[in-house]
Amino acid sequence: MADSLSLKSLFSSDGALSKVFTGFKQREEQLTMAEAIEDVIESEESICIEAGTGTGKTFGYLVPALKAWHQQDKKVILSTGTKNLQDQLYYRDLPNMRKALGVSPKIALLKGRNNYLCLYRMEQSLDSGQFQSRSMADTLVKVKSWSRQTQSGDLTQCSDLADGDALWPYVTSTNDNCLGVECPDYADCYVAKARQKATSADVVVVNHHLLLADMVLKDDGFGELLPDADMVVVDEAHQLTDIAHSFYGQRLTSRQLMEVCRDTELEALTTAKDDRQLSVSVRRVEGAVNEVRLSLGEAGQKVNWQLIASPELQQKLKELEKELLALCERLERHASRSKGLDSCHRRCEESLQSLSLFNSSFDNSEQTKSYEAVRWVETYRNGFAILETPLNVSESFARSRKEHAATSWIFTSATMTQADDFSLFKQELGLEQAKELILPSPFDYEHQAILHIPRSLPDPRDRAYISTWQKEILPLVESNPGGTFVLFTSYAALNKVKELWQEQLSGKELFAQGDLPKNELIERFREAGDAVLLATSSFWEGVDVKGEALSLVIIDKLPFSAPDEPLIEAKIQAARKAGKNPFFDIQIPQAIIALKQGAGRLIRDYSDKGVLVLCDPRLIANRYGQKFLKSLPPMKRTRDKAVVLEFLQSLSLDSDNKDADNG
Ligand code: SF4
Numbered sequence: 001m002a003d004s005l006s007l008k009s010l011f012s013s014d015g016a017l018s019k020v021f022t023g024f025k026q027r028e029e030q031l032t033m034a035e036a037i038e039d040v041i042e043s044e045e046s047i048c049i050e051a052g053t054g055t056g057k058t059f060g061y062l063v064p065a066l067k068a069w070h071q072q073d074k075k076v077i078l079s080t081g082t083k084n085l086q087d088q089l090y091y092r093d094l095p096n097m098r099k100a101l102g103v104s105p106k107i108a109l110l111k112g113r114n115n116y117l118c119l120y121r122m123e124q125s126l127d128s129g130q131f132q133s134r135s136m137a138d139t140l141v142k143v144k145s146w147s148r149q150t151q152s153g154d155l156t157q158c159s160d161l162a163d164g165d166a167l168w169p170y171v172t173s174t175n176d177n178c179l180g181v182e183c184p185d186y187a188d189c190y191v192a193k194a195r196q197k198a199t200s201a202d203v204v205v206v207n208h209h210l211l212l213a214d215m216v217l218k219d220d221g222f223g224e225l226l227p228d229a230d231m232v233v234v235d236e237a238h239q240l241t242d243i244a245h246s247f248y249g250q251r252l253t254s255r256q257l258m259e260v261c262r263d264t265e266l267e268a269l270t271t272a273k274d275d276r277q278l279s280v281s282v283r284r285v286e287g288a289v290n291e292v293r294l295s296l297g298e299a300g301q302k303v304n305w306q307l308i309a310s311p312e313l314q315q316k317l318k319e320l321e322k323e324l325l326a327l328c329e330r331l332e333r334h335a336s337r338s339k340g341l342d343s344c345h346r347r348c349e350e351s352l353q354s355l356s357l358f359n360s361s362f363d364n365s366e367q368t369k370s371y372e373a374v375r376w377v378e379t380y381r382n383g384f385a386i387l388e389t390p391l392n393v394s395e396s397f398a399r400s401r402k403e404h405a406a407t408s409w410i411f412t413s414a415t416m417t418q419a420d421d422f423s424l425f426k427q428e429l430g431l432e433q434a435k436e437l438i439l440p441s442p443f444d445y446e447h448q449a450i451l452h453i454p455r456s457l458p459d460p461r462d463r464a465y466i467s468t469w470q471k472e473i474l475p476l477v478e479s480n481p482g483g484t485f486v487l488f489t490s491y492a493a494l495n496k497v498k499e500l501w502q503e504q505l506s507g508k509e510l511f512a513q514g515d516l517p518k519n520e521l522i523e524r525f526r527e528a529g530d531a532v533l534l535a536t537s538s539f540w541e542g543v544d545v546k547g548e549a550l551s552l553v554i555i556d557k558l559p560f561s562a563p564d565e566p567l568i569e570a571k572i573q574a575a576r577k578a579g580k581n582p583f584f585d586i587q588i589p590q591a592i593i594a595l596k597q598g599a600g601r602l603i604r605d606y607s608d609k610g611v612l613v614l615c616d617p618r619l620i621a622n623r624y625g626q627k628f629l630k631s632l633p634p635m636k637r638t639r640d641k642a643v644v645l646e647f648l649q650s651l652s653l654d655s656d657n658k659d660a661d662n663g
Contacts, residue, residue, distance in 0.1 A: 001397070005067075007031060007034045007035055007038060007063060007064065007067070007211075007520040008031060009066075010101070011025055011026060011027075011030060011031045011034065011063070013025070013026040013057075014519060015058065016100050016101060016102070016256065017063075017100050018098055019100065020099050020100035021059075021096065021100065027054075027055065027056055027442050028442070029051065029052070029055045029056075029060075029439040029440065029441075029442055030055055030056040030057075030059060030060045030339060030408055032054065032437070032439060033049055033051055033057060033060035033061070033412075033437065033439055034059075034060050034061070034063050034064045035064075036049065036062040036435070036437050037049075037060070037061055037065070038064040038068070039411055040068070040408050040410065040435060041065075041068045041230075041408045042575070043232055044407035044408055045408060045433075045434070045435060046409035046410070046411070046431060046433065046434040046435070047409075047410055047434055047435040047436070047437060048237070048411045048412075048416060048422050048425060048426060048431065048434050048435070048436050048437070049332060049410065049411070049412040049436075049437045049438075049439065049471045050412070050413065050414065050415070050416040050417050050422070050437070050438045050439065051412055051413075051414060051439045051632075052414055052439060052440045052441025052442075052443075052633065053414050053443065053600050053603065053604065054333075054441045054442050054603075054604075054605070055414075055439050055441065055442065056234070057086070057412050057414075058089070058093055058537055059093075060099070060412075061078075061233045061235070061410055061412065062078075062093060062094070062097045063097070063101070065078070065102055065203070065231065065233060066097060066098070066103055066203070067201065068230075068231065069103070069105045069202050070101070070103045070105075074229075074230035074231060074232040074523070075201075075202050075203070075227055075228070075229040075230050075231075076202065076203045076204070076229055076230070076232075076233065076234070077113060077204050077206060077211065077226055077229040077231070077406070078203065078204070078205045078206070078233050078235065078465045079205075079206050079207060079208050079210070079211040079232065079233065079234045079235065079541070080205070080206075080207055080235045080236055081207065081208060081235065081236030081239045082207070082350070082542060083111060083115070083156065083207065084208070084237075084542075085235070085236065085412075085542075086109060086111060086205050087109075088209055089205045090107065090109035090205045091265040091650060094107050094203065094205070094535075095107075096245060103135075103318070105201075105202035105203050106148075106200065106201045106202045106203070107201055107202070107203045107204075107494070108194070108197045108198040108200075108201035108203070108204045108205070109194075109204075109205045110194055110195065110197075110198040110205070110225070110226070110408070111154065111156075111194070111207065111208050111210075112207065112210060112212060113158055113173055113174070113178065113191045113208075114168070114172045114173075114174065115154055115155055115172070115174070116152075116153045116154060116155065116171050116172065116173075116190040116191045116194060117143070117150070117153040117155050117171055117172065117190055118149055118171060118173035118178070118189075118190075118191070119147070119185040119188055119189060119190070119601065120173075120183050120184065120185045120189075121170060121171060121172065122140070122144060122170070122171045122179070122181065123185070124266050124267075124270075124340075124374065124630040125140060125170040125171065125266070126144065127269075127270065128266050128269055129296055130265075130266075130269075131165075132166060134644070136166055136170075139160060139161060139165060139167050140167055140171070142158075142160035142161075143155075143160065143161055143167070143171055144160060146158045146160060146161075149192075152190065152194070153190025153191075153193070153194075153210070154190075155168075155171065155655065157511065161375060163517060164517075169259065169262075169378070169438070171522070173191065174259065175342075176256060176259065176260075176347045176348070176350075177259060177263050177343060178338065178341055179339050180388075183337045183339070188249055190635060192369045192573075195225060198226060198227065198228070199226065199227045201227065204226055204227065206225075206226065207292065208234070208236075208239060208240055208243045208361065209243060210225060211226075211232070211246075212236070212243060212247040212400075213245060213247070214226040215397075215400040215401070215403075215404060216247055216248065216396075216400055218372065220457075220492065227404035229405060229406050230405070230406055230408065231405055231406055231407070231408040231410065232406045232408075232409050232410070233410045233412070234409070234410065234411045235412055235413070236413050236542075237411035237412055237413045237416060237425075237567050238413040238415050238416055238425070238593055238597075239413075240411070240429065240431060241393065241425070242430045242635050244320065244393040244396075244397055244429070245389050245393055245567065247389065247391065248393050248396045248397075249373065249387060249388050249389040249390055249391050250387065250388040251386065251387045251388070252292060252351060252354040252355055252358065252384050252385070252386045252387075253294070253383065253385040253386075254289050254383035254384050254386070255383055256347070256351060256384070256385075257285065257289050257320075257324070257351055258289060258422055258534065260285075260327075260344055260347045260348050260351065261282045261285055261286050261327075263340065263343075263344050263347075264278065264282050264327070264341070264344045265279065265282055265332065266340075267338060267340040267344060268334075268341075269283075269339045270338075271334070271337045271338040271340070271341060272337060272341060275330070275333075275334065277330060278330050278331070281323070281326050281327040281330045282327065284323045284326065284327075285320070285323045285324055285327050286466075287323075288320040288322075288323040288324075289318050289320060289439070290315070291316045291319065292313070292316045292320055293379070293382070293383060293384055294316060295310075295312055295313045295316045295380045296313065296377065296384050299379050299380055299381045300378065300379065300380075301377075301378070301379045302375050302376060302377075302378050302565050303377050303378075303379075303566065304374065304375070304566045304569065304570075305358070305361065305369065305374075305375035305376050305377060305386070305566075306375075314359075314514075317355070317358070317359055318359060320355065321352065321355050321356060321359055322352060323403055324352045324355060324662060325352055325375070328348045328349055328352050330343065331344055331345035331348055332345055333436070354386075355386075356510060356637065358375065358386050358388075361375065366376070372390060372391060372392070373388050373390045373391060374388070374389055374391060374566050374567055374569075374570035375387065375388045376389070376566035376567070379481075389566075389567050391567070391570055391574050392428075392527075393428070393429070393430075394427060394428055394429055394430035397429045397430050398429075398430030398431075398480060401430075409431075409434070411425075411429075412433070414441075414596070414597075414600055415593050415597050415600065416591070416593075417438060417595040417631070418589045418592040418627065418631055419592075419627050419630040419631050420438055420630075420631075422436050422591040427494060427587045432497045440633075441603075441633055442606075443603050443605075443606060443608075443633070444606075445603065445633040445634050445635045446634060446635070446636060448603050448609050448610070449497070449602060449603050449609065449610055449611065449612060449633070449635040449636070449641070449649050450474075450611045450612070450635060450636050450637070450638060450644060451611075451612050451614065451619060451629075451632065451635040451636065451637045451638075452608075452612070452613045452614075452637075452639070452641075452643075453612055453613075453614050453615075453616075453619055453637070453639055453643075453646045454469065454472050454473070454613065454615070454617075454639065454641065455639050455640075456614060456653070457469050457472065457616075457617045458617070459617065459618070459621075460557050460558075460616055460618070462619075466493050466496050466556070467496075467500070469556065470497050470500055470501070471613075472641075473486075473554055473613060473615070474501070474505065474551065474603075474646065475641075475645070476503060476554075476611070476613065476641070476644055477505065477507065477508070477532055477552065477554075478506065478507065478508070479482050479645055479648050479649070480530070480551055480552040480611075480648050480651075481530060481535070481548065481551070481648065481651050481652035481653060482529065482530055482547075482548035482549060482550060482551030482552065482610070483525060483526075483528065483529060483530055483531050483545065483548070483549045483550045483551065483552070483554075483640065484508075484531075484532045484533070484550075484551075484552040484554065485531070485533050485535065485539070485543075485545075485552070485553045485554070485601055486532065486534045486554045486556070487520075487535060487536070487539060487540055487554065487555050487556070487598045487601070488536045488556050489536070489537075489540065489556060489558075489559050489560075490536065491536055492556075492602070493556055494512065494513065494534050494535070494536055495609045497534060497556075497568070498510070498512045498534055501532070501534075507531065508531060508532050509528050509530075509531040509532070509533070509572060510532050510534070511524065511525055511531055511532065511533045511534070512533070512535070513533075513534065513535040513536055513538070513539060518538065518539075521533070522543060522545065525545065525549070525550075526545050528629055529548060529549050530548075530549075530551075537559075537594075539601075540559070540594060540597045540599070540601070541597040541598075543601055544604055545601070545604065546605045547605070547607070547608060548651070550601065550602065550610065550611035551602075551608075551609060551611065551651055552610060552611050552613070552648070552650070553598070553599065553601050553602045553610065553611075553612050553613070554613040554615065555598050555599070555609070555612070555613070555614050555615065555616070556558065556615050556616075557615065557616045558591050558595060558614075558616045558618060559594035559595055559598065560587050560588075560590075560591045561587065561590055561591070561629055563587070568587075571586055572586060572587075583605060584624070588624055588627060588628075591628070592627065592631045595614075595628055595631070595632070596631055596632065599612050599632055599633070603633070609651055610651075611619065611644055611647060611648065612632075613644075
């Protein structure tokens, strides 16, 4: 890249990007974004950029970042929300952008350690010969054979190991069980190699968990994770606050405890066979963990610590503490016999300390650190987590940023503001000084989309709400020539509509979340072209279905977080105490971001057309509805079903005409 090349010329319709990226379109918004980033790199400031769908924000930040590396040797960390986005950046966007700009920074991809094969644990599992099933043993042999050819050790590329396979924890490591530099396999360790490559790279692609892990300098046996970068770009930045809450908090999970037990057993098989009591202690801890899980009741609950603390549960937790102490003492005797046993002892001690801390709050009836953090429990099908989450991470995040080497921070996403206001995002992360930029989507929403709010639906609290709206909507779904997403705020509503539509929906394939793994489900939906997919929160964002395969998006209710979720409940209480209105200051802003994400599934390209249906009548009946509507792209609005049917009909004609042209 010639040093004198301006962003304007690079982004022009016959500029360097157009030569490499087929179909590249010059977009004013994209250039504005790149120029704003170039300015903050120069002035060593930070910026929050909301870039509407279709702005092309990836190129908007990659070009100024690579230019700054080329001209000023500035190192870059790119942090994204998901593994898929990491892969897309590392394997597709960055190599193409290097080519387009004619620059060659060293690039690296760093994923969480649970993606990489752990040689030590794989060999340990093979040696133990103890498997839950025959198929687990077979898969382990296949992973071993794959390990002979892989360069990266990235297990997501091992086709024999399916997502969610029970073998994963046996062939990957955690911060807790990794032996670090003392591991006998350290010289060949894939995690260590990926991290070494990252520390010497000019551009590193990470996810938000790793970025935060690096920022809070978690001591996990490898020291710092990432190089001292000059700038950090946080894409999908709207996800950062929630992830930060978990990073600056504490957690103790049944999985951690079970893993210590399992690792102790594996280690004992080779280095402490003489102490049969060790195995007995392990069994007793496992039993006590299971007892606690049973006492916690149903899966899927998030409950304040104080509310679940029945005398029976308190007793089970105290018993678990007692058994953990016994295991800890026994492990202490063997810690010097192997690095593995030493590590099990350390982890057992740490878990014991956390549990004692949680249990002690029963004795002194202190709720938590009064309005600073909330203690709560989450239950899963086979386990539980006990957590302490800070209510406010702004100071911690601001401090971590101050201690970080980067001088420019770029936060970007399609959904950061409420009615063009960045306040909440900035307050939550302590970014008050950051600059702001809002870039509207370049799509022509006026002509590409319609927003429909049906007439005469009851209030969502009405018992007849679901049955009424689904009846009202069904004709639209059946008339839609393309695909339909129905996004729910609860599984209960999803299941009810699924049951009804399995009977009533005609001529369309009906899919529901949980029928297949997420990626497979989306692929089947896309291929069908006119299917209906019922889904909840995990499909509200990050799903990209372009064209006719998705031309109708229906949202059942405004996505307010449940006010009895411990973190939300505690934030509401703290806001009240501070004299604020929690509904307006917390719940509405959060729901607006979620609604923007859901609505963003509809128009994904310049030629996309479609209808967004928001069933919730509170959008019209309540004054706050305006705030939601103002935050959505500028679509034509109608309450008239006939107008929607006509629009859907026109989509059908469009597609017939296209077929005729192609024919
Ligand atoms: S260093 Fe850690 S991750 Fe690497 S092989 Fe050893 S235990 Fe596994």
